[in-house]
Amino acid sequence: MNTPSDRGVVTVNDVSDAFDHWPAPPPQGWTADDLDRLPAGGPNGEPDFFERVELIDGALVFAASQTRFHQRVLAGLTVGLKTHAPEHVAAVNRMDVKLGHRMRPCPDVLVVDKVAADDDDRAFYTPDEVHLVVEVVSPESEDRDRKTKPSRYAEAGITHFWRVENNDGSPVVYVYELDPATRVYGLTGIHHERLTVPVPFPLDIGLGNLPR
Template sequence: MNTPGDGDDVAVTDVSGALDYWPSPPPWGWTADDLDRLPAEGPNGEPDFFKHVELIDGALVFVSPQKRFHQRMIRRLTEALDAQAPEHLSSVDQMDVKLGPRMRPCPDIVIINTVAAVDDDRTFYTPDEVHLVVEIVSPESEDRDRKTKPFRYAEAGIAHFWRVESNDGSPVVHVYELDPATGAYSLTGIHHGRLTVPVPFPIDVDLDKLPR
């Protein structure tokens, strides 16, 4: 689904021509809107081939199967955040955020405006609708979650970013806040055992209970 005023200047409505170049990208490159036009099957008929894919700086990135820690953290942390969020905010998991014409990551969890969350036709959210992004680090996504994505989220003006790491099966949450003077994230705390923060709303989570 496109959001009016998203600023894209790409008018392509079909990706069949782009797939003729597979596995190389098309000469004109992939765009954020192409993700809504990808077929259900892969170029060789593979089922659900494009089911879990992100667009990172114009490149399609396929998400690896999740480890159990990752899946449990997504489910339990999403539930914990949604239970504590004020009425105008909602916690959703594994939904795209369209940062620009060629940048459309799929964060593990986002806190968004409830008015956007209740729209079941949405396939992505825009930075102005997002208050917090949470990425749970997997071995294959370390560089993206620690370097590429935080830089892009900050560049898009998203105020809060959390990075969740596993320490022998226990979650450790690195909390960042956007510095308006620099436009970059500043680390405000590393949380073990319990996460208590006042923004983007008062949050108190027993981290040791989440992966269970």
């Protein structure tokens, strides 16, 4: 039986055997393509069970509910990026990036090729289509957003990475750029009241007055 989900129309039976091992992963581990075949409900029929899940090194990671800080920073940066973006790119949020067979994170904000963003049937993007990844750090995601994800984005060749931290209710943006020789990010700036950068395109956003 086909069951609709926010990742497209999927066949439940494609991954039903994996639930025999739940909550452990199936013997072969989860793959990036499995996320396109997950059912709308959980192993016990829970609605929207897989709505906020990503694949990190073969493990399904379920995101916690967003805080208001996380929500407004995500919205504010998305609007700012859309306002400044040149015609050949577009800002999107909460879309997967398939980095490999067992790595498919779902960043908070992405800047991708406009052609890819205009394809409404897409469920994920590939690293060559991504110009910038933004992660807004939450208490439950600190290790992933500060360590695991940046290293994987860099290994995949994504040129620009921003990490946003909560400093007593004010966003602080750590801006990184890829060293193509080492495939490692280097810190190019720490931005408090204003985010002003020349790449991936000229941008000037007031961080102190993001929409509430």
